[in-house]
Amino acid sequence: MSSAERREEILRLEGVSLEYRTGRGRAHTVVDDVGFGLERGGVLALVGESGSGKSTLARTVTGTLAAHARITAGSVVFDGEDLTRISSRRYRALRGNRIGYVPQDALLGLNPLLPVGRQAAEPLRVHTGLDKDERRARVLELFDRVGLRRVESVYDSHPHELSGGMCQRVLIAAAIAAGPDLVVADEPTTALDATVQRRILDLLADLAREEGLSLLLVTHDLGVAAERAGRVVVLREGRVVEAGDAERIVRRPRAEYTAQLVASSHIDRSPLALAESRRGRTIPADAAAPEAVVVAEGLEKTFRSRTGDEVRALRDVSLSVARGTTLGIVGESGSGKTTLVRVLSGLARPDAGTVRIHGEELIHDREGATDRRALYRKLQLVYQNPYSSLDPRQTVRSLLEEPLTGYRLGGRGERARRIAELLDLTGLPSAVAGRYTAELSGGQRQRVAIARALAPRPEVLICDEPVSALDVTVQRQVLDLLDDLQRELGLTYLFVSHDLGVISEVSDDVLVLQHGDVVESGPAAALLREPRTAYVRELIAAIPRPAFA
Structure with a gap:
């Protein structure tokens, strides 16, 4: 890449490696030699499954890493300044001012004890000279711009009084309040309805186009990434699998993992x-x-x-x-x-x-x-969230045996055979029977939930x-x-x-x-x-x- 091309980039990561330290002093590498660049005014998507390092990279750019995280190598250059070498005070001056951040969970991103208007106005209080009335007027203007109705009422509302989509719009308003050059959006629509997701993504695209913002979009959905970003970086287990133009990534994936993501998302086939x-x-x-x-x-x-x-x-x-x-x-x-x-x-x-x-x-x-x-x-139910529908204090064997016992189906030996059959039916190894749900992946937990629903036939x-x-x-x-x-x-x-x-x-x-x-x-x-x-x-x-x- 030429120096002229590099000057057009607002963000460049080079050889970034990062580790988390456990309570026993052990280090676990979560990002390994990652590099990519984001052009000024462009949209770049980081794509990958849970554990791929997407959100960790978003937090690396925004300076919101956990206390036990440590960057061990590489540089994160924002508009010519290496963020890995600046002080916490300097980061606070950038974050909310020149770097906006939209976290994944809107309810966790907002303080439940404060009206959302005051929270959206916080970047203005910290980074501008606007007085209280001017800050309120600016936030009301932003609330209207991000598509919120009855903005005066919303300003004085607490997060629990608003829908998920409304809270996400509040966070976007807060992220752009001080006129940043870069917005990092970490899975900003994962928990939202499809129509609300489209409106939020349309809003971010409009802001990027009208305000000249650069957008770093984090998502596990390659369909969303291909629709919204000019360039895509595919991550797996903390490493870059491949990167390139969105159309090339979808039409001609070079890595087997990327091809798997394309096939899983059915980008190439219409709903009809x-x-x-x-x-x-x-x-x-x-x-x-x-x-x-x-x-x-x-x-x-x-x-x-x-x-x-x-x-x-x-x-x-x-x-x-x-x-x-x-x-x-x-x-x-x-x-x-x-x-x-x-x-x-x-x-x-x-x-x-x-x-x-x-x-x-x-x-x-x-x-x-x-x-x-x-x-x-x-008639049996399979719930949305296996984290909450399965008792974490019971082993998988106990979870599967409970409905058999409740419906008085078979003796001990017959129930044991049925549990083995259920694990086989749902593609789970027999060793899973003695584990707790906290030891399983999200997909394994959902398979256990399906097996439990199937237990009474x-x-x-x-x-x-x-x-x-x-x-x-x-x-x-x-x-x-x-x-x-x-x-x-x-x-x-x-x-x-x-x-x-x-x-x-x-x-x-x-x-x-x-x-x-x-x-x-x-x-x-x-x-x-x-x-x-x-x-x-x-x-x-x-x-x-x-x-x-």
Whole structure:
């Protein structure tokens, strides 16, 4: 690279290595000889799975590394200044002023005890001479610019009073408040709905273009990276696997790992193509229509807020799921997905309507539950987050044995054989049985959650956002596992997600919820080919897809 080209870069990392020291004084290398450059006004994406070093590099640039982290080699040059050689005081002068930072978790990035307006104004208080009224006016202007409504009310709100998307917009406003030259965005949309994700990414792109900002985007989703960044750096286990133009990376990956990321994210296939490839596989075209296993009719559910207002979570929701097929249930946060899951699984009583499994009505109270034990066995749940759904104090063997004991299925020897069978079914080694969930990867934890749901031999699985918290390659493994299990065991799925891209791949039929109403439903391919409502068209448009794909 010529010196002229280097002068155009606002950020350059050369040979950066970094280690974390444990309590016993041992060192663990997490970044090893990493180098890349970001052009002024450009967008560069760091891509890789959990543990690849993406967030550590983001913290290296922003000067927010943990106390036990140490840079052992290399340089981090920002606009001609090596950040590895500056004092903490100098870093504080840069951070928030010339370097903005958008952390991954909006709620953890905000102080729950302070109004968000005061927090967004903090860079202005530290780095500018604006008085209190001027700072407030500037923040209100920024809140309006990042797409927040009722900005005066938002300014005085605490984080828990706002949605995840609103909190993320507050953090972006704070990051750009003092007019930085570089913004580091660490997984800024991972926990957000697809449509909110698109709006946040559009906002960052607009700011980069209008303000001349340079953007370092950290993401595990190669689809997002290819859509939004000019250049991509692929990381694995702290090392650069390959780097280059986004289009070249996607079309002609040189590394096997990059090719795996491309295949896992299905960048090269449209949602419609995915839905059409599934059509006819679960139910052959010449086969007789299978019986409906799950039927819900006229479900209604209303909640009352602390202020006494009524919130209609479900309004006249009906659905039918045929044996051996998958119904995808999609919608944004607040659409009623979680309430519907709770009603369908018998965990919440609807105000009106019925749920039937094989024609037998599901009872939503304790009365008669003992007599319906066999019915409840037929339907099991796979939750979104295995970290919270699995007891960390129990071994995997205990977790899998618990539902067998609860349903009084077999003696000790039979239960042991069933546990071994479940581990084999879900692709887990037998040695996992004696481990605790803290000793497992995220993908292994989700496999344990699936195995636990399969333990009593159900006919129906309700999968509530089962892959939204997983890296794209682990997500691919779990989706493939669920597909294999459906083929092998003839399972019926209700698959809940806010991501229509995932829904299009796994579903035979789709039901779209918005504010508790069913806005569209029908075969997945037909719905994607000819959406009837603006809301579904918006969901389709929100699926990350680069222009060159």
